[in-house]
Structure formats: C-alpha cells, structure tokens
Amino acid sequence: MSWMISLDMIAPLARGAAVLGTGGGGDPYIGSLLAEQALREHGPVTAISLEEVPDDALALTVSMMGAPTVMVEKLPSLDELVAPVRALEKHLGRKMTHVACAEVGGVNSTIPIAAAAVLGLPLIDADGMGRAFPELQMLLPTLYGITASPLAISDEKGNTAVLETADNLWTERIARVACVEMGCSVMVAGFAMDGVQARASMVPGSLGHCLSIGTGIEEARAAKIDPVATVLDLVGGLEIFAGKVVDVERGTTKGFARGSARIENTDAMLRLSFQNEHLIAQSNDRVLATTPDLIMVLDHESGEPITTESLRYGQRVRVLSAPSDPRWHSPEALAMVGPGYFGYDMPSHRFDGVPEPVS
Template identity: 70%
Template sequence: MTWQITADSIRDLARGAAVLGTGGGGDPYIGALLARQAIGDGAVEVVPLGELSDDACVVTAAMMGAPTVMVEKLPSLDEVVAPIRALEASLGRPVTHIACAEAGGVNSTIPVAAAAALGLPLVDGDGMGRAFPELQMVLPTLYGITASPLGIADEKGNTALLETVDNHWTERIARVAAVEMGCSVMISGFAMTGAQAREALVDGSLSLCVELGARIAEARARNADPVEAVVSRLGGRELFAGKVVDVARATTAGFARGSARIDGELGRIELSFQNEHLVARLDGRVLVTTPDLIIVLEHDTGEPITTEGLRYGQRVRVVAAPADERWHSPGGLRLAGPAYFGYDYATTRYDGTTRETA
C-alpha cells in the first residue's frame, strides 16, 4: 500500500538513510532541511515498488560530488528540479515517478524534495540498498539500464545533458563536469519503465530508512542500546568500539578520500573510505570489505556519523551488515568489489567469511 512522507517523518528518514549510507551519500541534515522546505505542510506519496505500472517513467534524482563540499555549498530546489526537467525534455515524455539512486544520506532526501517540488510520487526503493561513490555502481547497471541521458545542474544555473556510450563513461564525463561546476551538482538519470524498476531496484529502501531512524530514537527513549537496534534489524554484527584517534581526509577528483583510525580494547581498527567506507582492518587484518556495509555510529546515541563528520576524540562503534545479495554476483563485484577500488584483498563479508574477488 502507498504511504506518505511528511515533514515530521523526515528526521527518521534522514537518520536511517545515514545508517545505510555507510559514511557517504552526503550530509543527512542538509538533505532533511531541503526536503522539509519542499514538503511544507503537505506530503509526498510513496509507492511500493511492486505497485508500479509497467509503463511508468521512473527517473533517479541525486547529488553527485564530494560530500565534504556540500556542507558549505547548499543546493536549492531549483537546482534539484532542473536536471529532471532537462531529462524529461530529452525523453519526450513526462516523468511519472522519482526514485533514489542510493539509500544514503542526502541522496535519500533529495528525491523527496524533488518529488514534492514536482508533485510526483516517490518509489519505495533505490538502486543500491546502500551508498557507493560512483554513478555506475547501481544494480540497474547489471540489468542493462543506462544512466544516460543524464541531466546535470549546479547552483549557478548551468544545466547540461549527457549522452554516453555506457554507464562507466557517464561517470567519467559527469565527474569532470561536477568538479568544474564546484565539486557538487544535482543529477537525474537512469530512466526506466515500471517493469524495469521492479526488477532492478532494491525493494523497500525508504521504508527501511524510516524504520531504522525510528528504532534508534525509540531505543534511546527506552534507555536501550540503539546500536543493537540497528544491528538486529540489519542482521549484521558489531565489529569494534573505541575512540577516533586520527582522520586523514582530502577532497580529490570529486571524491572525499581518506582513512580513520579508532583505538579500543581489541586493538586499532582502520577504516578506508572514498565517500563511503570500503574496508575495515583490525591491526592489519581485514574484517570487512565492500560491497557489504561498514557503518560508524556514535557510541551511546547510535547516531550515524558520515565520513566528513568523523573527528578526533569521538567515541564510536563500528557495525558491519550484509549488502543486497546481487552485489556479490560476479557482475556486482566487478562494479563495486575491493579490486575495483585498488585493494588486493579477497572479498570479506560482514560475517568474516571470504571469497575471491571477481
């Protein structure tokens, strides 16, 4: 059944999206402000993936670029809507539904803002079930769905439309454009029919985001452990607890890249990230790798911490959780496994089991 996102439910949605964002996806607070502005006293209708008609026209709305930049370069609703309008003109047909490219941070709330501003329903699903740093790293790529034509817009009023030969080229060209446009832009693409969306997207992502956010708040209200509430819902495990002792971070080529070191009773864990956390190592031993989820939560409150929000002295807990199983297919690992990011490791699942990277 359809349900609604209102201004009151944005906080839970943003918090849960930051959990699934594995450190990336952009600042959830900024996205929540934008979504509340767009919704006002109204609501956005959310349609279950299974209820999409075969001939629906579904497009994604998202931010592309370095999350660290977006903290200071705030988007506007005009910037969010512009690439969708450009894409719609290129397609020659009206867009009927907005979808999330990823379940992560701001990229689970920008689509809410887009849907509210355009008066369109939102799909209860996304292209990843988590967040990844590059545009082609979505499950629709595995189903032959093209990212282009891709609409791009910045805060200065510039709008562009890309037509590319495949999704990797869309990423390469759009990333250069994003850097030139200020390292943070709004995009819209991956136009698909309702039938394609039902097959390629991760079902129930927005519902899960809202549920995770509510679970954290409810656990705190009951003086229960909010981190355990997240772990049990995602079917994951807690890897480590400790204090952040070092963060190395730089914005390069349109990404926030770096590492964080956390000391605790079990030793020292090091997290390597490119927007999102990709590898967790304990005293040099690999614990978990992409594509499974590596999540950093504040020790007591369970509040998710993004990679740009990591600071010296924070007390945190690190959680691992399973990704959508399609990411562990040979095609999924080629798209977003450790080898793609240059790590010479076997793929290590959230539970510590390993397999050779495709």
C-alpha cells in the same frame, strides 16, 4: 502498498538513511533541510511500492553527485533539484511520472523526497543500491542493462547539460569531470526506467527500512536501551569494533572525499578506508569487512550515524558490518564495486560474522 511521507518522518528517515549510507551519501541534516522545506511548501509525498509502478511509467533517479564535504558549505536550492529533471524531460520528449532514489544514504534519500514534493509526483519506495556507493554507475540497474544516460546535470549557477554516453562507466567519467568544474557538488537526473525495469533491478522497501531504523534509534534512546543493538537487529549486522577515533586523514580529490580513519581501544586498532563511503575495515592482520557489504560507524552511546566527513578526533564510536543485497556479490557486481575496483589488493570478504586474514 502506498504510504505518505510527512514532515515529522524526515528526521528519522534521514537518520536511518545515514546508517545504511555507510558513511557516504551526503550529510543527512542537509538533506533533511531540503526535504522539510519542500514538504512545507508543497505538502506530503506519496511513497509507492515497486509493485504499484505501472509498466509504462517513466521513473528517473534524482540525486546529488560530488564530494559530501562540499555540499555542507554549498546548500542546493529546490530549483536546482528540478532543473535536471526538466532538462531530461525536454530531451526525452516525455514527462516523468515517478521519482526514484539512486541510493539510500544521507542526502540522497531525502533529495528525491524534496524533488517528488516540488514536482507533485509519487516516489518509489526503493533504491538502486540498498546502501551508498561513490560512483554514478554503481547501481544494480547497471547490471540489468539499464543505462544512466541520457543524464542531466545542473549546478547552482544555472548551468545544465545533458550527456549521451557509450555506457554507464563513461557517464560517470564525463559527469565527474563536469561535476568538478561545476564546483564538486551538482544535481543529476537519469537512469530512466519503466515499471518492469524498476521491479527487476531495484532494492524494494528502502525508504521504509530507513524510517524503521531511524525510528528505532529514537525509541531506543527514549527507553534508555542500547540504540546500537537496535540497529544491529534491524540490519542483521554485527559489531566488529568499538573505540576512540585517534586519527583522520581526509581530502577532496577528483570530486570525492577520500581518506582513512584510525580507531583504537585498549586491545587493538582498526583502520577504515573510505571514498565517500567506508570501503575496508581492517584490524592489524585481519580484514573485518569490505565493500560491497556495509560498514557503518555510529556514536558509541547515542547510536547516531557518523558520516565520513564528520569523523573527528576523540569521538567514541562503534563500527558495524551488515550484509549487502546479495546481487552485489555476483562476479559482475564485484568487478564494479569490490575492493579491487578501488585499488585494494584483497578479495571481497562476504559478511558472515567471521573476520578473515589478509591474503
């Protein structure tokens, strides 16, 4: 069923997206600014379910690629959102009919809203991950044989390129090099899909889920009840740690924000390892959660999601884990997004609420 995304929905939707974004996906405030500007200038956006997408549709994902830490200081314009779409339409010889979200996470849930408003197109209430991941090929559509290329990439200086690549990993590799040269933060459009492919490969209801989470946090605070408990109910998760951030190591390398954070309480220490998104949560000799399941950091009292670029010494936080889309636990998916892909010598810990020892 279709629904309208109006101006007053942007803040809670972005907040919910930042929760599901597992620390990545870009600053939700930046994404909100873009979406709000687009809605003020062009009016509300129609969000439609996967079932409503015609079989002969041409849906493209529109997103930001690069280090979230850079985008905070290099706010894109609405013209930048449209540039890769127009380049890809010219390359394909066909007009885009629907906007799709590559991931739910901070800015990459609201950039498609802004793009849909500017382009006057419907937005599909779905995404390619059900969370956020750092690399371009890490979408469920990749598992269904849907190619990222041709992929269009644009920057704020007016540079635009269209890539034709051998596979989605090569799309990531080549686009990442271009992204670094273009300032470590660019807009991309790709993953052309028809309605049949979108229904098979995407995670349904993602934007509505984000809105429910963000609204739930707001309502819990207004009612003076625990907003973190509300989030846990909505995501089916578990609180795995609570404490104070005592150390953060972070750097922007090869187009990613990489690093780790240490959180302590009176009894234990938790180390979070991230590459744009949180990948591993480990306490002493125990692995509490790993990619591809969700690791989320929220403010201890307000329930506000904290992204990896905004983690700071002294913050009192609560760390949650929740299950990912079950398709991420297939052998093919784990080879693409499991701990081993990111260089961690440990098996994936599938969320079941029970920590596992490091093997």
